[in-house]
Amino acid sequence: MTNDPRISLRLHFESGLTFGRGKADLLQAIQEQGSISAAGRRMKMSYRRAWSLVEDMNAHFPEPLVDSSRGGAKGGGAVLTDRGRQVLADYRALEALLRDQGAGQLARLRAGQRSVPT
């Protein structure tokens, strides 16, 4: 989980998919927790919202990023597919690229910015 609050990267693809830190963190939380609802709790979002995001991601690929099952002793659960892990890893790599190689530009962009009250 990236804990740099200063910068976040959001990609808009031509397919209509938008993928940013929210979905990346959600994928990672699902991977670590083994369920969508636990991931949602950890990220302080409703299950409804977490599930919607997963549905949206899955809908943009022929194979889902998250494989879920319901029922059973533990109620069910969810895991990342190979594709899901790959998407997460690629996004993290782009984030790292930006942070490392783009440090100069980011620092300059940030320099002197004023917080603006909403």
Place this chain on the structure above:
Amino acid sequence: MTNDPRISLRLHFESGLTFGRGKADLLQAIQEQGSISAAGRRMKMSYRRAWSLVEDMNAHFPEPLVDSSRGGAKGGGAVLTDRGRQVLADYRALEALLRDQGAGQLARLRAGQRSVPT
């Protein structure tokens, strides 16, 4: 003006500023056209909207990114300040970094994505 419709980069700063291709293209259009309204026309957005974006950007820096004047023979106009040019250049550099150094990840992320009807 970046003409790769496939990917766009949006940065969220802690100051509250969000800066993506829309604002970058707008800055560039202002630089090339010399006015906010002409830039807005070129980007097919209302003057109201273009002006609001400029106001938002200016508000997030101690010195404005766009310097505007009104009245006169040509009605007025707007130019980029040094800071404005620098912000634009830094954003473009980050875009290029992603496209070049991140080509592999981006290609893989894009691979097999399905267009999803709204």
Place this chain on the structure above:
DNA sequence: ATTCGTTGTGTTCAGATGGACATAACCAAA
């Protein structure tokens, strides 16, 4: 003084977005 294109502002309205609830379906284990 008039002109003319631009800047600067306000207002209204439809549509998108996300939060908050509610509820059914599922199924291994006890």
Place this chain on the structure above:
DNA sequence: TTTGGTTATGTCCATCTGAACACAACGAAT
């Protein structure tokens, strides 16, 4: 067969967003 935690889905509502208009202020050139 009951239990319990999870997945799956629907609905309502406050809020945010952006599009669409409308209009005053400005000032160099004529």
